[in-house]
Amino acid sequence: MSVGYSINDLLTPVVVIDETVMESNINVAQQYFNRIGRNFRPHIKTHKIPALASLQVAAGAKGINCQKISEAEVFADAGFTDILITFNMLGDARLDRLKALNAKVDLQVVADNGLVVEGLATRFNENAPLKVLVECDTGSERNGVQTPEEAVELAKQIDQKSGLTFHGLLTYPKPSSEADVEAFFAKTIDLLKREGLECPVVSHGGSPSLFDSDLVKCATEHRAGTYIFNDRSMVRAGMCDYEDCAMHVIATVVSRPTENRAVLDAGSKALTSDLLGFADHGRMIGYPEASIAKLSEEHAVVDLSRSQQKPQIGERVRIIPNHTCVVSNMFDKLVFHRDGVVTRIEPVSARGQVV
Amino acid sequence: MSVGYSINDLLTPVVVIDETVMESNINVAQQYFNRIGRNFRPHIKTHKIPALASLQVAAGAKGINCQKISEAEVFADAGFTDILITFNMLGDARLDRLKALNAKVDLQVVADNGLVVEGLATRFNENAPLKVLVECDTGSERNGVQTPEEAVELAKQIDQKSGLTFHGLLTYPKPSSEADVEAFFAKTIDLLKREGLECPVVSHGGSPSLFDSDLVKCATEHRAGTYIFNDRSMVRAGMCDYEDCAMHVIATVVSRPTENRAVLDAGSKALTSDLLGFADHGRMIGYPEASIAKLSEEHAVVDLSRSQQKPQIGERVRIIPNHTCVVSNMFDKLVFHRDGVVTRIEPVSARGQVV
Numbered sequence: 136m137s138v139g140y141s142i143n144d145l146l147t148p149v150v151v152i153d154e155t156v157m158e159s160n161i162n163v164a165q166q167y168f169n170r171i172g173r174n175f176r177p178h179i180k181t182h183k184i185p186a187l188a189s190l191q192v193a194a195g196a197k198g199i200n201c202q203k204i205s206e207a208e209v210f211a212d213a214g215f216t217d218i219l220i221t222f223n224m225l226g227d228a229r230l231d232r233l234k235a236l237n238a239k240v241d242l243q244v245v246a247d248n249g250l251v252v253e254g255l256a257t258r259f260n261e262n263a264p265l266k267v268l269v270e271c272d273t274g275s276e277r278n279g280v281q282t283p284e285e286a287v288e289l290a291k292q293i294d295q296k297s298g299l300t301f302h303g304l305l306t307y308p309k310p311s312s313e314a315d316v317e318a319f320f321a322k323t324i325d326l327l328k329r330e331g332l333e334c335p336v337v338s339h340g341g342s343p344s345l346f347d348s349d350l351v352k353c354a355t356e357h358r359a360g361t362y363i364f365n366d367r368s369m370v371r372a373g374m375c376d377y378e379d380c381a382m383h384v385i386a387t388v389v390s391r392p393t394e395n396r397a398v399l400d401a402g403s404k405a406l407t408s409d410l411l412g413f414a415d416h417g418r419m420i421g422y423p424e425a426s427i428a429k430l431s432e433e434h435a436v437v438d439l440s441r442s443q444q445k446p447q448i449g450e451r452v453r454i455i456p457n458h459t460c461v462v463s464n465m466f467d468k469l470v471f472h473r474d475g476v477v478t479r480i481e482p483v484s485a486r487g488q489v490v
Numbered sequence: 491m492s493v494g495y496s497i498n499d500l501l502t503p504v505v506v507i508d509e510t511v512m513e514s515n516i517n518v519a520q521q522y523f524n525r526i527g528r529n530f531r532p533h534i535k536t537h538k539i540p541a542l543a544s545l546q547v548a549a550g551a552k553g554i555n556c557q558k559i560s561e562a563e564v565f566a567d568a569g570f571t572d573i574l575i576t577f578n579m580l581g582d583a584r585l586d587r588l589k590a591l592n593a594k595v596d597l598q599v600v601a602d603n604g605l606v607v608e609g610l611a612t613r614f615n616e617n618a619p620l621k622v623l624v625e626c627d628t629g630s631e632r633n634g635v636q637t638p639e640e641a642v643e644l645a646k647q648i649d650q651k652s653g654l655t656f657h658g659l660l661t662y663p664k665p666s667s668e669a670d671v672e673a674f675f676a677k678t679i680d681l682l683k684r685e686g687l688e689c690p691v692v693s694h695g696g697s698p699s700l701f702d703s704d705l706v707k708c709a710t711e712h713r714a715g716t717y718i719f720n721d722r723s724m725v726r727a728g729m730c731d732y733e734d735c736a737m738h739v740i741a742t743v744v745s746r747p748t749e750n751r752a753v754l755d756a757g758s759k760a761l762t763s764d765l766l767g768f769a770d771h772g773r774m775i776g777y778p779e780a781s782i783a784k785l786s787e788e789h790a791v792v793d794l795s796r797s798q799q800k801p802q803i804g805e806r807v808r809i810i811p812n813h814t815c816v817v818s819n820m821f822d823k824l825v826f827h828r829d830g831v832v833t834r835i836e837p838v839s840a841r842g843q844v845v
Binding site: 405434 | 822
């Protein structure tokens with residue numbers, strides 16, 4: 136795994152990132168947000184590599200988005216100073232770490248319920264207040280207050296704490312739900328105004344409908360992670376083409392037990408079992424009719440019954456994974472290349488940081 | 491994360507292993523194989539921790555089973571001297587590593603096709619020959635020769651190479667297929683005998699029907715991994731009870747956006763997306779009617795609509811994962827405890843070793 140070598144010499148399975156495609160993905164997204172005049176805050180969950188976040192910030196991103204405090208600490212240590220953590224913070228030890236982090240960087244967190252707000256209030260005071268966004272469930276049915284009225288109640292609760300600053304609204308939306316997001320945000324902003332509450336940040340997000348972000352007119356910011364590498368699910372969403380997928384998993388055909396079965400050396404410990412609604416486990420480049428039908432931990436079983444082309448034992452195949460963000464997290468290092476020549480090997484510094 | 495602390499003080503999500511349950515699982519399996527007079531070779535893929543393999547060997551296991559060469563190297567460095575790698579070895583760099591490993595430990599590998607045998611033959615000679623088992627597909631439809639006749643042809647090919655020793659047969663069986671395995675092996679052994687080929691090892695495997703291994707009468711060895719921790723899929727297979735599951739993932743309820751929805755801080759980057767045929771993502775202890783319906787990377791969305799009991803925000807819940815072997819591989823360290831008091835923290839030394 137050395138710089139200057141061909142990626143064809145790397146032992147499989149291995150994750151390779153095409154630098155040229157990645158740079159294009161970074162620039163195309165940033166140019167879109169420049170054009171519509173909106174802040175863009177990349178989510179680092181997709182790569183967990185400070186050097187890549189630096190490229191995103193250099194291209195024009197305003198700060199970064201982390202999902203967990205342990206990720207945020209890695210990126211703060213790497214020098215990032217504008218960090219949003221989009222997770223409810225609970226627990227004494229975690230709140231202590233949050234306080235230490237807030238002393239070091241320009242930090243924002245979210246809350247979607249009063250217990251989280253009460254916990255945050257125990258750790259912060261007016262000398263070093265913490266910025267808190269209210270997370271809104273605009274249709275993705277995960278975290279979030281359910282109505283604009285609930286959002287305003289929580290904003291008021293935050294505003295009443297001397298150590299907390301109500302800083303705005305945030306949603307993790309269902310893809311292609313811009314009208315619903317806009318309606319939820321617009322009504323909430325109107326209600327906040329009546330209460331005399333400022334709402335400096337309105338944070339929309341997601342890669343699948345990134346290029347429709349302008350339809351959410353009241354948003355001030357967009358967050359997205361997957362767009363930097365793209366994957367099979369992004370192609371399905373119409374967000375990009377296969378050529379825009381910067382991450383490939385290279386695997387080797389290790390067996391052809393029958394005419395219509397090939398076995399690869401990449402299983403769920405490389406590709407993960409994330410289906411994201413697909414019936415199989417990734418797209419084999421050059422074999423569009425082959426189906427990666429079944430994964431065990433270290434094997435992929437490929438169904439070739441509909442494929443005229445049948446790969447041979449020893450052949451190296453390239454797979455576009457269903458979901459890139461979970462694949463990075465399986466590996467300690469990612470290999471980068473241009474035109475198949477290794478350019479650098481980056482440690483996945485925040486790999487496994489789930490607390 | 492310190493020895494002597496309560497596991498209730500650990501930041502979530504965290505994987506905890508009950509030492510007492512684990513020791514019982516190790517002993518019950520080993521006693522079964524002692525009773526039926528069969529070698530037992532634990533598969534280290536489930537834990538990837540040398541200290542646990544030491545417990546398995548101390549209990550009476552004959553050597554260990556690894557799936558990839560990079561795993562085997564970690565365990566050889568940790569002092570294990572009897573290693574079976576159950577994977578077709580291909581590629582110059584990998585064969586070089588295999589040769590180095592064979593010089594260091596008592597090594598066996600598998601092959602299910604002639605190209606793999608030809609590759610192995612280029613690296614080994616009669617001074618330090620390599621033992622090769624023929625992998626047989628007895629119904630699991632993954633790797634393996636398809637018929638006893640094919641097995642014998644491959645055994646002859648191995649036997650003709652001066653650097654290779656035909657050492658026996660191996661299968662990764664479909665669960666509860668003991669009659670099929672016995673029939674395949676018995677016929678192959680008979681054909682081998684007619685060719686004058688010795689077959690010292692006949693290796694059967696799998697945790698789900700581990701305690702039916704005696705039904706495969708001609709087997710000399712059994713391989714299994716999952717049994718050390720057990721999981722929800724092993725309970726479903728009738729292999730154990732929930733009380734025999736040594737691995738729990740502790741998570742915290744971070745949100746209750748609606749009456750029937752709870753959100754946990756453990757997503758697919760902790761539990762993985764492995765369903766193994768289940769409709770949801772693990773069993774929440776104490777909430778048998780709650781369903782972990784949906785995972786994103788750092789969130790689990792729990793459907794409480796059928797659950798009378800509804801966990802509160804801040805509550806810590808314990809999850810028995812669907813599939814324990816993939817969960818270990820997400821974490822750099824596993825925490826061990828007795829009665830909830832941390833006994834040790836072990837690095838998952840072979841985590842991410844997929845080549």
